[in-house]
Amino acid sequence: QVQLVESGGGLVQPGGSLRVSCAASGRSFLRYAMGWFRQAPGKEREFVAAISWNGETLQYADSVKGRFIISKDNDKNTVYLQMNSLKPEDTAVYYCASGSNTRAVKVGNVANWGQGTQVTVSS
Numbered sequence: 001q002v003q004l005v006e007s008g009g010g011l012v013q014p015g016g017s018l019r020v021s022c023a024a025s026g027r028s029f030l031r032y033a034m035g036w037f038r039q040a041p042g043k044e045r046e047f048v049a050a051i052s053w054n055g056e057t058l059q060y061a062d063s064v065k066g067r068f069i070i071s072k073d074n075d076k077n078t079v080y081l082q083m084n085s086l087k088p089e090d091t092a093v094y095y096c097a098s099g100s101n102t103r104a105v106k107v108g109n110v111a112n113w114g115q116g117t118q119v120t121v122s123s
Helices: 027-031 102-106
Strands: 003-007 010-012 018-025 033-039 046-051 058-060 068-073 078-083 092-099 117-121
Touching (some): 003 092, 018 092, 018 117, 033 068, 033 078, 033 102, 046 068, 046 078, 046 102, 058 102, 092 102
Antiparallel strands (some): 003 018, 018 078, 033 046, 033 092, 046 058, 068 078, 092 117
């Protein structure tokens, strides 16, 4: 079992950058692929990015490709989402998740969810 706690959300202007973090507890962190999802008001939760347990496989939603970067630090049991060139449509609650592999995470087949962190892009 892995417990996930997100942090780093906030208010940022369009075109700005923000990094959100997800701290994981539990000895099995290294066994899991990790991912980020987001949910905007009135919309379904959607996949954003995923990274394999060893960091070698990355997957991104088309809407964030070239702007967002997912990474992980296994020594710190933490996964990050660096968000650049932010747009108002990126406004959402961002959730961290863990799963068996990146393909599973991408389709929402995840084992654990965090509680979410709010990201608001507005001038």
